[in-house]
């Protein structure tokens with residue numbers, strides 16, 4: 001076996017060897033079942049120490065690429081070991097594997113039911129949609145019939161220019177040449193996964209994470225490994241080990257007003273994350289769809305603002321700040337990453353609607369966005385406060401949450417013994433829509449959570465909805481305690 005090993009490279013030799021073996025396993029030149037040469041023989045062939053080859057084999061084994069059998073040797077694994085309990089395990093057998101309990105569809109349906117007060121979807125308030133300004137901008141765009149023709153895959157130049165100006169507010173300085181317009185941020189996620197991640201590859205994600213990413217990655221056969229989140233965002237201290245063990249292709253993160261937990265990554269962790277990604281040559285996909293929706297004090301800057309060598313692909317959209325129905329978002333990527341992204345975009349849908357892109361560019365050029373943002377931030381701060389007060393007023397004290405300083409949702413931890421799916425189902429019966437927290441985890445969580453979105457409901461509805469939730473949770477706790485007491489009595493020894 002021939003390998004290109006570079007002793008002067010910063011990457012250790014065992015890792016170079018393991019990486020090249022992974023490439024061969026992926027390409028099929030080392031098919032499943034192939035016996036790898038014994039450590040001693042390969043070390044002699046390559047002029048390496050046995051320890052180096054042994055370490056490479058251990059890495060491959062730990063990440064599921066090979067299997068070792070005492071006395072027989074090391075073999076390429078037949079089925080790379082699934083590292084996560086993918087949602088398909090929990091779904092019905094006839095469901096396609098990417099249907100994670102149908103929750104995304106459920107969330108969208110709940111938002112459309114007139115008799116349900118829905119807190120299920122992270123959506124902006126319909127009454128803020130700038131209908132008048134957008135219809136004027138659409139009329140303006142229609143003066144040029146080219147708005148109804150095909151357009152450039154990368155996106156209309158005036159919109160890319162407007163995006164480059166807009167992200168200056170997030171301290172991101174880019175040329176319009178580095179902007180790719182996408183069909184919402186969801187397509188941006190898909191394009192990055194298509195362009196840079198292959199089936200069987202590992203992507204590190206916050207745990208919990210955005211459901212659309214879990215569904216998209218699972219559909220592509222990508223393995224997700226979760227990194228826990230605390231009040232300062234992703235537990236970056238756990239990354240060195242995970243990077244070593246799993247050699248991920250990508251780290252996906254929502255560092256600012258994270259969906260679903262609402263937390264933001266501290267500056268210190270951001271710097272550590274960037275350093276680790278650079279050291280391990282791993283791309284970061286930073287999803288900043290909530291970055292302009294901060295309600296208290298200074299808004300944390302994105303990772304992209306400190307990215308000096310193009311390690312971060314930045315993603316955002318107009319869905320949360322303006323209207324999701326335009327389905328317009330954008331990626332910002334270094335030049336070396338553009339070609340694969342544009343190829344993926346072309347294959348997906350050629351390009352976004354030139355009419356809507358031009359209309360949005362006109363809206364942005366007229367300077368409407370800043371006053372719109374002022375209005376929605378004010379409104380959502382009030383709604384966030386209404387939700388905080390209602391949770392305090394109605395929920396049993398055992399229920400825990402953290403008030404988010406931005407974004408669109410509360411993340412609520414239920415007391416032990418409560419079942420979030422039962423609460424969700426009963427919630428619908430009583431007229432409220434919630435989201436079960438487990439759908440945001442690549443692996444089933446140990447605790448029960450609910451995500452409750454506040455922006456789409458006025459304060460009175462928030463109060464009415466949380467009163468229903470409070471009643472429901474009190475009922476569930478009573479039932480839990482009765483069952484626990486009965487179980488206790490039944491296990492008392494008879495004297």
Ligand SMILES: Cc1ncc(COP(=O)(O)O)c(C=O)c1O
Pocket residue numbers: 122183184185186187210212254259287289316317318319320324328329
């Ligand atoms: C973190 C995150 N990324 C991406 C999206 C998708 O956004 P879009 O509607 O722009 O596709 C969402 C929507 O909920 C989200 O929460």
